[in-house]
Amino acid sequence: xxxxxxxxxxxxxxxxxxxxxxxxxxxxxxxxxxxxxxxxxxxxxxxxxxxxxxxxxxxxxxxxxxxxxxxxxxxxxxxxxxxxxxxxxxxxxxxxxxxxxxxxxxxxxxxxxxxxxxxxx
Amino acid sequence: xxxxxxxxxxxxxxxxxxxxxxxxxxxxxxxxxxxxxxxxxxxxxxxxxxxxxxxxxxxxxxxxxxxxxxxxxxxxxxxxxxxxxxxxxxxxxxxxxxxxxxxxxxxxx
Numbered sequence: 001x002x003x004x005x006x007x008x009x010x011x012x013x014x015x016x017x018x019x020x021x022x023x024x025x026x027x028x029x030x031x032x033x034x035x036x037x038x039x040x041x042x043x044x045x046x047x048x049x050x051x052x053x054x055x056x057x058x059x060x061x062x063x064x065x066x067x068x069x070x071x072x073x074x075x076x077x078x079x080x081x082x083x084x085x086x087x088x089x090x091x092x093x094x095x096x097x098x099x100x101x102x103x104x105x106x107x108x109x110x111x112x113x114x115x116x117x118x119x120x121x
Numbered sequence: 122x123x124x125x126x127x128x129x130x131x132x133x134x135x136x137x138x139x140x141x142x143x144x145x146x147x148x149x150x151x152x153x154x155x156x157x158x159x160x161x162x163x164x165x166x167x168x169x170x171x172x173x174x175x176x177x178x179x180x181x182x183x184x185x186x187x188x189x190x191x192x193x194x195x196x197x198x199x200x201x202x203x204x205x206x207x208x209x210x211x212x213x214x215x216x217x218x219x220x221x222x223x224x225x226x227x228x229x230x
Contacts, residue, residue, distance in 0.1 A: 044223045108166070
């Protein structure tokens, strides 16, 4: 079955770090872009950052450019977010997109199921 | 990047009626395209339309997309109860970071 499988829900303290994984099952990351997005409760979708593993290119969005790191290892991709804040509480999604070039992707054709991150003291 | 404004905020439609969703970009950007996603409660979004007018795999032909420049439209010709959810437009192509609209909620009367 073709899908992206994400790691489970996390509860973290402010100031700590979290690492969320996204494993490809039946799909490939080769020549695709992997993007991490997040959705705060009742809100829309925010772009966190993206990577094209084939080229090693990465871009981070304005949400947390100095706190997020996206990596890939074969059929898995990871998003690490440091110095967590209450406002980082959200569902985090990984999503795959066909690439336009070594920097840009298109629409998201496969999505992970989402990982709820709760930042609470 | 462009800001995407979706309207209406909520669409309430009876089964069998047509539903029309609008997405307006704040500016025209070269080499960009638009996608539409449906998100049901507790689920990840799924692509419905990509490259403005192409139906994604498994999407019924009652869904169609159109538009150009700054104005784009998603139409469901005959709404069915399973179509409920929030529909987001998404513009991509001009830069690594992409933009989403804030969504239109589809309710069934």
